[in-house]
Structure formats: structure tokens, C-alpha cells
Amino acid sequence: MALVLAPGFMLDDDLWTDMGDALARFGPIHHADPSRGHSIEEMAAQTLEAAPKRFDLIGFSMGGYVARAIQRAAPDRVRRMVLVATSARGDSAFQAQRKALVANADPALFGGISHRAIRMALAPDREGDTALVERIHAMSLRLGGEAFRRQSLFRRDGDLQQLAAITCPTLIVAGSQDRLRSVTESGEMLAAIPGARMVTIDAGHMIPMEAPGELSAALTAFLDA
Numbered sequence: 001m002a003l004v005l006a007p008g009f010m011l012d013d014d015l016w017t018d019m020g021d022a023l024a025r026f027g028p029i030h031h032a033d034p035s036r037g038h039s040i041e042e043m044a045a046q047t048l049e050a051a052p053k054r055f056d057l058i059g060f061s062m063g064g065y066v067a068r069a070i071q072r073a074a075p076d077r078v079r080r081m082v083l084v085a086t087s088a089r090g091d092s093a094f095q096a097q098r099k100a101l102v103a104n105a106d107p108a109l110f111g112g113i114s115h116r117a118i119r120m121a122l123a124p125d126r127e128g129d130t131a132l133v134e135r136i137h138a139m140s141l142r143l144g145g146e147a148f149r150r151q152s153l154f155r156r157d158g159d160l161q162q163l164a165a166i167t168c169p170t171l172i173v174a175g176s177q178d179r180l181r182s183v184t185e186s187g188e189m190l191a192a193i194p195g196a197r198m199v200t201i202d203a204g205h206m207i208p209m210e211a212p213g214e215l216s217a218a219l220t221a222f223l224d225a
Contacts, residue, residue, distance in 0.1 A: 001026060001027045001054070001055065001056055001079060002026075002027045002028045002029070002030060002052040002054070002055040002056070003023060003027055003028070003029050003030065003055060003056050003057075003058065004029075004030045004031075004032065004047065004051050004055045004058070004070075005023075005029060005031050005032065005058050005059075005060075005063070006032040006043075006047065006058065006059040006060065006063030006066040006067050006070075007031070007032065007034050007061075007062075007063050008060045008061030008062045008063055008085075009062045009151055010034070010113055010140040010143055010147065010148060010151060011034065011060070011061075011140075012031075012034055012139045012143060013031050014135060014138075014139055015060060015139070015208050015209065016029075016208055018209060018212035019212045019215065019216050019219075022216035022219065022220060023216075023219075026056060026223055028052070030047075030051055030055070032046075032047040032063065032066060033046065033047070033050075034143060034147065035143055035147050037150070038150055038153070039154055039155065040062075040065045040066055040069050040155070040156065040157075041069050043066050043154075044066050044067075044069035044070045044073060045073065047066065047070060048070055048073060048074055048077070051070075053077060054076075054078075054079055055077065055078065055079065056078075056079050056080045056081070056082075056223055057070060057071065057078050057081045057082070058081075058084065058219070059081070059082070059083055059084065059086060060085060060086065060207075060208060061084070061085050061086050061180070061181065061205065062086075062151070062156070063084075063086070064083040064084065064085075064086025064087070065086065065154075065156055065159075067081055067082075067083060068083070068088075068162075068163075068166075071166060071168065072162065072165070075166075075167055075168065078168050079169075080168055080169045080170070080171070080222065080223060081166070081168050081169070081170045081171070082170070082171045082172075082173065082219060082222065083170065083171070083173070083186075083189060084173040084207055084208065084215070085173065085175055085178055085180070085181050085205050085206075085207050086181060086185075086186075086189075087181050087185040087186075087189070088159050088160040088163060088185070088188060088189050088192065089156075089158050089160070089185060089188075090156055090157045090158030090159075091155065091156045096155070099152045099153065100152075100153070102148075102152045105145075105149070106145070107144070107145030107146045107148065107149050108145060109145065110144060110145030110148050111141075112137045112138075112140040112141040113136070113137060113140040115133055115137065118133050118136045118137060119133060120179055120180070121136070121179070121180055121204060121205040121206050122204040122205070122206055122210060123175070123177035123202075123203055123204035124177065124204075126204060126210055132206075132209060132210070135209070136206065136209070160188060160189075160192055163189060163192035164192060164193070164194060166193045166194065166196075167194070169195065169197075169222075170193050170196040170197070171197050171198070171199065171218065171219075171222040172189050172190050172193075172196055172197070172198040173186075173199050173200075173201060173207060173215060174186035174187075174198065174199070174200045174201070175202075175203040175204050175205055175207050175210075176201065176202050176203070177202065178203070178204055178205045178207075179204065179205065180205040181205060183200060186198060197222070199218045201215060201218070
């Protein structure tokens with residue numbers, strides 16, 4: 001079985017580096033390309049086009065929206081799905097307005113996601129982890145200003161009412177110290193997806209990098225079931 005990974009906002013393959021050995025045992029790994037696409041649906045379609053016929057699917061944060069769009073478009077191709085540190089809520093009016101303002105900035109002036117924003121994505125006791133902050137910052141620099149502009153314009157529509165149609169086994173993973181996507185939001189998905197399971201890990205938003213061992217263990221137990 002192959003594994004398809006969908007990253008979060010302005011993150012690339014390095015998001016999963018610390019879980020490499022654990023993920024490799026599940027077969028060939030295919031990464032959704034965060035440098036392409038002008039919408040959640042377009043990124044999902046491009047990922048499906050490059051993906052194997054059948055696969056397990058993991059979506060992190062923004063990638064959770066992409067993963068659900070993939071599952072809706074091709075439910076017969078997704079064996080199991082994992083939604084990590086994500087939500088089924090749509091953008092608020094304030095979030096949509098802020099994204100539009102950010103997207104109007106000159107891509108040539110992009111200097112990466114701010115260190116302040118990155119620290120907010122970590123558990124409070126990891127805010128001082130300079131090496132981790134710099135790794136996350138480096139991912140945004142590699143993707144660059146044009147990807148930042150496009151991803152900022154991705155509209156995240158709430159899909160809570162559509163979750164009952166998900167038929168594949170689904171695992172939801174929440175960070176107990178996540179300040180961007182709450183445990184409550186994970187609980188909403190748990191209640192809406194038939195037969196879903198949920199695991200809470202002691203981490204902030206960046207679970208694959210803050211707690212790779214704990215997340216790997218949860219994925220292994222679920223994907224091996």
C-alpha cells in the first residue's frame with residue numbers, strides 16, 4: 001500500500017522528515033506538491049493525478065482540507081485517512097479578509113513566515129527551540145513568495161455537514177497544546193465522521209515535528225489495524 005502525504009500552509013516534505021523510517025514501512029511515499037494549485041480542490045486534483053491507484057492518506061492542518069477533498073473526489077481510492085491538527089470549520093470573515101490583505105503583498109518581498117507566527121504554532125515549552133523554528137522558517141523560504149500568495153488565497157470552506165459521507169476508516173489526531181486548531185475542532189470531526197477514532201498528543205500544532213515518535217506510534221497502530 002502506498003502513502004500520500006498532504007502538508008500544511010507553507011510547509012514542504014521536511015514536515016515529515018523525523019517520521020521517515022516509521023512512514024517508509026507502509027510503502028512508497030507520495031507528497032502532495034505545495035508549490036502548485038490555486039485552491040484546495042485544485043491541489044487535491046493534482047495530488048490525485050500523481051497518486052497511485054489506491055493509498056492511505058494523511059493530511060496535516062491545511063492538508064486535512066486537501067485530504068478530505070481527495071476522499072470526496074475519489075472515495076474508492078482512499079483505504080484509510082488520517083487528519084492531523086486540522087478542522088472542518090470554514091474561514092471566518094476576519095480570516096478571509098486578512099488572507100486577502102496578505103495575498104496582495106509583493107511576492108518578491110516575502111521573507112518567510114515570521115518567527116512570531118511559527119512560535120505560536122508550537123507548544124509554549126517549544127517556543128525557544130531555535131533549531132525547530134528555523135526548520136519551519138526554511139520551508140516557507142523554499143516555497144517562496146508566489147506560493148505564499150496562492151496559498152493565502154485558498155478558501156477553506158467548512159465541510160462539517162459533508163463528513164457523514166466519509167466511508168473509509170479515519171483517525172483524527174489533535175495536539176493538546178495546539179493554539180491554532182483546538183481539540184474541540186477535532187472533536188467536531190470525530191462526532192461527524194462515522195466510526196472515526198481520535199488520539200490526543202501532548203504537543204502544539206506542529207505535531208509531526210514536535211512529537212514525531214508519538215504520532216508515528218498512533219499512525220502505526222491505525223494503519224496496521
